[in-house]
Amino acid sequence: MKRLLGMVISVCLGAVGLAATAEAQDLSDIIKRGEIVVGVDMTTPPWGYLNAQQQPDGFGVALGQQLADSLKVKLKVEQVTGPTRIPTLLAGRADVIISTLSITAERAAQVWFTNPYAPNALVLIAPQAKKVAGFADTAGMKIAVPRGSPQDQIVTANATKATILRFDDDAGSLQALVTGQADLLGAGMLVPPALNQMDPGKSYEAKFTLSSPYMAMAVAPGRTNLLNYLNTFLFLQKQSGKLEEISQQYLKVTLGQLPTL
Amino acid sequence: MIHQLGPNDFLYILSATRWTLLLSAFAIVGGAIVGLLLVTMRLVTFRPLGWLAIGYVQFFQATPPLMQLFLVFYGGSLFGIRFEAWTAALIAFSLYSSAYLCDIWIGCIRAIPKHQWEGSRALSFPEPLTILLVVAPQALKISVPPTVGFLVQLIKTTSLAAIIGFVELVRAGQFINNSTLRPLIVYGFVACIYFVLCWPLSLWGQSLERKLGRSQKRA
Amino acid sequence: MYEQTLSFAWLSEAFDQLLDGAWLTILLSLQAIVLGCLIAIIGAWAKSSGPRWLGIVFGVYVEVIRNTPFLLQLFFFFFGLPTLGIYLSPTNTALLAMVVNLGAYATEIIRAGVESVPHGQTEAGAALGFGPFQVFLLIVLVPALQVIYPPLAGQFTMILLGSSLAAAISANELTSVANSIASANFRTIEVYVVVTFIYLVIVFAFRILFAVCYNLFLARGPRERMGVL
Numbered sequence: 001m002k003r004l005l006g007m008v009i010s011v012c013l014g015a016v017g018l019a020a021t022a023e024a025q026d027l028s029d030i031i032k033r034g035e036i037v038v039g040v041d042m043t044t045p046p047w048g049y050l051n052a053q054q055q056p057d058g059f060g061v062a063l064g065q066q067l068a069d070s071l072k073v074k075l076k077v078e079q080v081t082g083p084t085r086i087p088t089l090l091a092g093r094a095d096v097i098i099s100t101l102s103i104t105a106e107r108a109a110q111v112w113f114t115n116p117y118a119p120n121a122l123v124l125i126a127p128q129a130k131k132v133a134g135f136a137d138t139a140g141m142k143i144a145v146p147r148g149s150p151q152d153q154i155v156t157a158n159a160t161k162a163t164i165l166r167f168d169d170d171a172g173s174l175q176a177l178v179t180g181q182a183d184l185l186g187a188g189m190l191v192p193p194a195l196n197q198m199d200p201g202k203s204y205e206a207k208f209t210l211s212s213p214y215m216a217m218a219v220a221p222g223r224t225n226l227l228n229y230l231n232t233f234l235f236l237q238k239q240s241g242k243l244e245e246i247s248q249q250y251l252k253v254t255l256g257q258l259p260t261l
Numbered sequence: 262m263i264h265q266l267g268p269n270d271f272l273y274i275l276s277a278t279r280w281t282l283l284l285s286a287f288a289i290v291g292g293a294i295v296g297l298l299l300v301t302m303r304l305v306t307f308r309p310l311g312w313l314a315i316g317y318v319q320f321f322q323a324t325p326p327l328m329q330l331f332l333v334f335y336g337g338s339l340f341g342i343r344f345e346a347w348t349a350a351l352i353a354f355s356l357y358s359s360a361y362l363c364d365i366w367i368g369c370i371r372a373i374p375k376h377q378w379e380g381s382r383a384l385s386f387p388e389p390l391t392i393l394l395v396v397a398p399q400a401l402k403i404s405v406p407p408t409v410g411f412l413v414q415l416i417k418t419t420s421l422a423a424i425i426g427f428v429e430l431v432r433a434g435q436f437i438n439n440s441t442l443r444p445l446i447v448y449g450f451v452a453c454i455y456f457v458l459c460w461p462l463s464l465w466g467q468s469l470e471r472k473l474g475r476s477q478k479r480a
Numbered sequence: 481m482y483e484q485t486l487s488f489a490w491l492s493e494a495f496d497q498l499l500d501g502a503w504l505t506i507l508l509s510l511q512a513i514v515l516g517c518l519i520a521i522i523g524a525w526a527k528s529s530g531p532r533w534l535g536i537v538f539g540v541y542v543e544v545i546r547n548t549p550f551l552l553q554l555f556f557f558f559f560g561l562p563t564l565g566i567y568l569s570p571t572n573t574a575l576l577a578m579v580v581n582l583g584a585y586a587t588e589i590i591r592a593g594v595e596s597v598p599h600g601q602t603e604a605g606a607a608l609g610f611g612p613f614q615v616f617l618l619i620v621l622v623p624a625l626q627v628i629y630p631p632l633a634g635q636f637t638m639i640l641l642g643s644s645l646a647a648a649i650s651a652n653e654l655t656s657v658a659n660s661i662a663s664a665n666f667r668t669i670e671v672y673v674v675v676t677f678i679y680l681v682i683v684f685a686f687r688i689l690f691a692v693c694y695n696l697f698l699a700r701g702p703r704e705r706m707g708v709l
Contacts, residue, residue, distance in 0.1 A: 043439040050436045052264055054273045079346075081426045083659060084334075087668045091338035093345065110666045144650070148663025165570060165650040166660060168424070171439040172648065178442055179562040181570075198442040319709060323637070323683035325644035327655060328676040335668045339486070413547065420549035424648070431551060444559040452548045452556070459547035 027225040030095055034073050038064035039080040039094035043171040045194060046250045047100045059250040060098040063117060063217075066242060067096075070233050082146050082169035086110060089220050096230065100170075100188070102150050102213035103261075112221050114230045115260045116214030117243065118251070121189040122151045123206035130183060132207040138162040144173035144182035151186030154210045177204075186210060190251060214259065266441040271450060277433035278454055284429060285416045287351055292358025292415075299363035300370070304392060314363065321360030327421050329353045334425045346427035354419060361411050369404040370396055403473060409466035413459045420455075430454060488670055494661045501657030502678055508575055508653060509640040509686070515575075516582030516639070517632075523587030525616045528594050529602075538587060545584035550642050553577050558649040574646035574653070582639045586632060593628030594620050626698050630706065633690040637683055644679070654678060684708065 030036050040048040040060040051057040056077045068075035078094045085099045089111055102120055103113050124143070126132055132141075139161035145152040147166040155164055165182055167173040177185035178199050184207070185191070195204040217234075219226050237243040238258065247255045302314040321329065333356075334349040344352070373396050381391040423432035434451040438444050523542065526534040545553065557580075558573045568576065597620045605619035606612075647656035658675040662668045687708045694706040 042436055045440055049440055050273075052267075052269060054269070054436075079426050079428065081424070083663055084426055086666060087335050090666070090668075091335060091343055093343045106664065147656075147660055163569075166652075166656070167650050168648055168659065171435060172650070175438070175442070175444060175559055176650070179444070179559045180567065181558065181562055198440075315709065320680070323641075323687075324676050324679050325641040325655065327644045328672055328679060331672045332669070332676060335672065339669060417547075417549040420551050421645075423551070431549065444555065445563060448552055448555050448559070452552050455548045455552070456544065460543060463543070463547055 026223050027229055030073060030226070031071065035076050036064075036068050036071060036073050036096070037076045037078050037094045038067070039078045039085055039088050039097035039099055040064065041081060041085065041099045041169070042079050043081070043169060044100050046190065059118070059246055060100070062246040062250065063098055063237075063243070064096075066237060066246070067230070067233055070236075071229075083148070086218075089218060092220065095223075095226065096217050096219050098217050100215055101218055103216050104150055104153075104213065107218070110221075111218040112223065112227050113216040113218050113261065114227060115234050116216045116258050117234060118215045118247065118255060119212065119258070120215045121212045122154070122186060122210040123189050123192075124155075124208055124210060125177065125185045125187055125192055125195070125204055126183060126207055128203035128205055130207075132184065134208060135159050138184065141183040142176075142181070143184045143186060144176040145186040146170050146173050149186070150213055151210055155186050190253070193252075216261075264440060266437070266443050266446060270437045270441065270447075274430065274433045274437060274447070274450060275454070277428060277430050278458070280427070280429040281416065281419055282458070284347075284350055284354065284419045284422060284427075285412070288354035288358050288419065289412055289415055291351065291355030292362050295355060295359035296362030296366065299359060300366050303363070303367055304370075306388075318360045318363050321357055322364065326353070326357050326418050327424065329357055330421055330425060346422065346425050349425060350419070350422040350427050354415065354422075357418065358411070358415055361414070362408065365407045365411060366400065366404055369400040369407070372403060373399050406466045406470035406473060409462055409469065413462050413466070416459055416462075417455065486670055487667060488674070490661070490665050490667055490670070491674065494665075494671075497657050497661065498654070498675070498678065501652060501654040502682060504571070504652060505640070505643055505654040506682060508571070508578060508643050508646070508651075509636070511575055512578035512582055512639055512643075513636050515579040516586055519579065519583030520586030520590050521617075521621065523583065524590035524594050524621075525613060527587065527591050529612060529616060542584045542587050545581055546588070550577070550581055551645050551648065553581060554645055554649050570646070570649050570651040571653075573649060574643065574651040577646075578639050578643060581642065582635065585635045585638075589628050589631050589635060590621070590624070593624035596627055597624050626700075629690075629694055629698060633687070633694075636690065637686060640683060640686060641679070 038060075040056065040058070042048050042050055042056060044058075044060075046058055048056070048058040048060045056079070061077060064077065065075050078088065080088045080094070080097065080099055085097050085101065086107070088094050089097050097111075098117075100120065101107065101113075102122075103116065107113070124132065124138075132138060135158045138159040141159075142163045142165055143155050143159055144165045144167060145155055146169050152164070152166060155162070162184075165173070165176055167176065170187060173182070173185055174187065174191065174195070176182040178195070189206060192204045192206055196202075217230055219230070234243070244255055247253060299314045299317065302310040305311070330350065330353040333353040334344060334346070337344040337349065370392075377395055377399070378391060381395045386395070419429060420431045422429055423435060426432065428436075430451050434447050438447040441447065523538040526538045527542075554574065554577045557568075557577045558570065561568060561573070594616070601619050601623070602615055605615035610618065643653055644655040646653050647659055650656070654675060658671050662671040665671075691706045691708050699705050
């Protein structure tokens with residue numbers, strides 16, 4: 001027993017002293033490789049999902065394809081989950097993530113953001129029959145959110161009399177609302193129309209806006225060349241109207257003017 | 262994007278079964294190789310090696326397989342290695358299996374009656390030869406049922422790979438569920454596939470055990 | 481090129497949270513062990529000497545649970561029960577799933593132990609005027625406990641480790657707390673190293689508890705004492 005404990009502690013301490021460097025992969029490496037690895041979450045329609053042919057599809061995949069075309073390399077979609085997307089990037093397993101990542105100060109300390117590619121107002125969603133106008137009405141209710149998301153932080157800070165259910169990803173929290181395990185759902189503004197299509201009859205609607213962040217692509221810190229390229233790429237896509245094109249196709253909304261960092 | 266649950270969706274989930282099977286097959290082979298190494302470490306006369314093997318087995322049996330998976334998946338970057346979800350799952354489940362297999366096999370070797378060792382010693386067989394020619398064949402026979410039982414446990418455990426994004430049965434179910442929102446039907450179907458994979462193995466393991474029990478009673 | 485260095489500076493801040501999570505993990509496991517054993521005793525009785533129909537019901541239950549992943553069972557209870565109009569909190573759903581899971585495995589372990597008790601003893605019990613369930617409980621189960629205790633204790637550890645999956649249905653146990661901390665500070669590796677260590681400590685504490693119980697109540701002599709490893 002003592003022996004074992006000693007061993008475990010020494011292994012833990014050994015790990016503390018370790019410092020390692022992630023593989024540096026900047027723009028030239030991607031071009032040399034002939035392939036760019038883009039992390040997208042396949043459980044976040046319409047941003048990322050598997051289509052009826054079970055192929056990766058959605059706004060994020062389409063934007064990734066435009067990026068690959070612009071670089072004249074092949075696109076490789078790395079499927080990530082909500083909690084694994086930033087670690088995937090930091091571990092060097094994707095060059096860039098386009099996975100509904102809202103720009104927040106906490107995340108900016110971990111990854112480097114590009115200019116935004118879409119707005120993503122976060123709202124509290126419930127069936128029409130539920131009367132909720134502000135945080136005061138959420139007392140005693142159960143609110144489902146993806147763990148660690150901006151909506152998690154806002155709801156945790158403001159809905160102090162509600163029970164907050166934190167799920168691994170958007171899909172889990174959405175499921176909780178539909179099955180009635182949660183009364184309210186904190187999610188993006190595009191979710192209610194999608195929900196009404198999947199679960200008709202309840203008339204889901206946005207009750208009020210939590211915040212209006214923007215989604216951006218992100219790269220691992222230090223990848224200056226890649227970041228510069230991505231911002232230029234976004235500028236060109238906006239100018240040529242190609243970004244607006246995929247927005248109409250997948251999101252069914254007009255993006256309009258997007259701010260820059 | 263959002264669609265009605267159709268036959269295509271069930272086919273997609275069914276086709277993801279191959280990844281569950283492949284992951285289980287590779288992990289049990291990897292686990293067997295490392296497990297044999299651990300068994301050898303336990304049997305050699307140089308004791309520190311044995312202690313190391315015991316510590317290893319204890320670690321993997323006393324921590325959640327989910328944590329082991331996370332540590333391999335995220336920990337690779339500490340050493341500058343990038344693991345795909347598949348590689349991480351394969352490594353984590355191989356290590357996990359090796360600990361359980363080592364434990365099972367050591368138990369089987371212990372179950373061989375003392376007089377077998379002594380008899381072979383009386384014939385002045387060297388220790389490794391005793392193990393290889395006398396103990397191993399008998400231990401192998403009794404080790405089959407618990408090893409099959411563990412294989413069932415492993416197949417079910419590979420479902421955790423869904424949490425790091427590896428597309429096997431459960432993850433495929435999650436994809437389909439998220440664009441159709443029919444959790445009971447989708448997860449029910451996934452559960453049925455696991456049952457079809459695992460139940461025959463369980464029955465086989467149990468019948469082997471009964472046969473072994475009968476033959477031992479006769480002896 | 482950017483450097484990733486390990487840092488444990490967050491630990492002091494997150495310590496209370498981790499403690500809360502660990503406590504819920506311990507509580508869930510202890511409750512699941514007690515309730516799971518109750519189900520298992522009834523199940524073992526039903527399968528070995530109860531009415532035939534009840535034996536079949538428990539037979540199906542045991543096979544279904546033992547041959548499907550625990551993660552799916554959790555999803556099933558959490559998303560499935562509401563369609564029947566039953567609403568349980570995530571924590572209670574996790575407990576229910578753990579009880580049902582452990583109950584199935586323990587049923588099989590206890591049944592095997594019970595069937596190893598010689599027939600003569602059951603007949604002797606009946607001759608003393610005990611009813612069938614009393615015979616099962618007093619004459620068969622208690623002597624069988626000695627044989628089945630070690631595998632049963634192993635199964636208790638498995639359900640404790642399995643509770644880490646309850647994070648997927650938003651129960652705030654240890655793994656869930658770990659995921660929350662990691663998603664806020666991105667010290668992913670460090671958080672999981674620490675939490676793995678906490679699990680190790682909890683499991684060994686449980687094993688010591690199991691061994692103490694065995695040595696106090698079941699060991700017939702010093703040579704039969706149960707160790708922790």
